[in-house]
Amino acid sequence: MLSGIGPRAELERHGIAVRLDRPGVGANLHDRYEVCVVHRMIHDYAIFKDQTLNVPGRDGKGDGLFVEWDKDRGGPYSTNGSLAAFVARSSVAGVDPDLYVMALPIDFHGYYPGYAAEAALKHDRLTLLVLKAHTQNRGGTITLVSTDPRDRPLIDFRYFEEGTDVEGKDMQGVLDGIALARRIAARLSSIIADEVIPGRNTDEQGLRDWVHNNAWGHHASCTCKIGAADDSQAVLDGDFRVRGVHGLRVVDASVFPRIPAIFVCSAVYMVSERASDVIIAQNR
Ligand SMILES: Cc1cc2nc3c(=O)[nH]c(=O)nc-3n(C[C@H](O)[C@H](O)[C@H](O)COP(=O)(O)OP(=O)(O)OC[C@H]3O[C@@H](n4cnc5c(N)ncnc54)[C@H](O)[C@@H]3O)c2cc1C
Structure with a gap:
């Protein structure tokens, strides 16, 4: 978002020049x-007995x-x-x-x-x-607090009745x-x-x-999801490229359309392996 890629209204609210209006950036936040x-x-x-467990x-x-x-x-x-x-x-x-x-x-x-x-x-x-x-629940959001990259974004999980469930x-x-x-x-x-x-x-x-x-969660994911070209909320194509710009990929827990499995780490490792295969194949 700080680079001008994200929901237009959110970027303009902070005076950031819009390079690419992608409403799905920061939306669809899932957790457990x-x-x-x-x-x-x-x-x-x-x-x-007599142990510090440390x-x-x-x-x-x-x-x-x-x-x-x-x-x-x-x-x-x-x-x-x-x-x-x-x-x-x-x-x-x-x-x-x-x-x-x-x-x-x-x-x-x-x-x-x-x-x-x-x-x-x-x-x-x-x-x-x-x-x-x-x-x-898929109603969580990430939005900017300011244009200072050192500021944390506003992460709003919208747990329970605040969300889409x-x-x-x-x-x-x-x-x-x-x-x-x-x-x-x-x-x-x-x-x-x-x-x-x-x-x-x-x-x-x-x-x-x-x-x-x-209740808490620590599997925050899905805010930059892979999706079809006609999905207005999709941010990435199947090769992890940000749709609409050149030379930018995202590979992390944010790429999933839906939060995967019971724990998320092994799925993150798998998309990482897949992304390295794709990047190597496309740069031979
Ligand atoms: C307390 C806790 C317990 C968890 N337990 C489990 C578990 O038991 N099993 C499981 O499957 N999952 C668990 N998870 C979830 C799992 O760890 C995350 O889903 C996973 O690590 C996400 O991977 P990621 O690559 O998206 O992000 P991360 O692993 O967070 O990697 C992001 C990396 O980017 C780096 N970074 C950030 N900003 C910058 C910057 N500006 N420049 C350069 N580098 C930067 C960070 O230092 C970090 O190394 C747990 C999470 C937490 C917080």
């Missing part, structure tokens, strides 16, 4: 929803689990940290499963400054992370995921003491409000 159901266990994890300090010394990993690449630090994970279907799932549930032996309930250090402080937590994939399927999917996490926890009553987040003392509306206020 995550929430965590965090439990307090009856006992601390024995395996974490990287080595400035002195290069790590905790016992790090020493174990350093010695022969064994122990908990040789894993991805998840106790178990599976995919499931919510009541609003389409063809593919739309829920991903992951059990973590830490106190994790979202990203904020210091979240990683805090997650490792308590050794008696079991987090059941719920990710709602295949979300309906008029039937509320995304919210229902998240609620189904929480119900599933609670069913799992109920079967672990011999080791779980209580649910600390979101906690049981809310009614249905209270839980909706909690999801509304606490």
